[in-house]
Amino acid sequence: MFFKLFILCLLVTVAHFYPRYKELILNGDRVPHPCCPGRSWSRVGHTTPSSTALNAFGRDFQASRRLFTKELCLADSDGDGVSNGIELGLNTTKYDLPTLCHFIDSSHMTRTFNEMVVFLKESKLLTNPTGHPGFCDQNTGRCRPNFPCGC
Structure with a gap:
């Protein structure tokens, strides 16, 4: 009985803490469903x-130790030819992507991630996400869509 109760508590704890990861990703709560x-x-x-x-x-x-680093921002995790930072909504009309990604990475030292996201949004440097960084969902011809459809 004690073991079952322990497992239940462990599962509730894990289920409770994982949703916070999306708070550590640019627009983590607004990434579009590919289908x-x-x-x-x-x-x-x-x-x-x-x-x-x-x-x-x-x-x-x-x-990346669950941090949105410069490397993660610049990477193209899904191989569709579009960087994670762009897919997650970084606006490169004022600054180039490496500059924005460097700002995000170095901001971890002086601001909380949430403060940095608020600053980016207020400065119109972070807009709506354009794609999903984990699935080939861009029509670039560099990969075949590889996500499970169904709503």
Whole structure:
């Protein structure tokens, strides 16, 4: 009985803490669902909204110690030819992507991630996401879409 109670508590704890990861990713709560226009993908780093398996972006995020680093921002986790930073909504009309990604990375030292995101949004340097960084969903011809459809 004690073992079952322990497992239940462990599962509730894990389920409670994972959703905070999307707060550590640019527009993590607004990443578009690749199949269902108007819906967002609730677990950005996972292969499906209900899966525990990680997609390419999730593996890269895990490898970056769950920080949105300059390297993660510049990377193209899903291989569709569009960087994670661009897919997640960085606006490069004023500054180039390496500059914005460097700002995000160095801001971890002086601001909380949330403060930095608010600053980017207020400065119109962060807009709506244009794609999903974990699935080839851009029509670039560099990869074949590889996401599970169904709403």
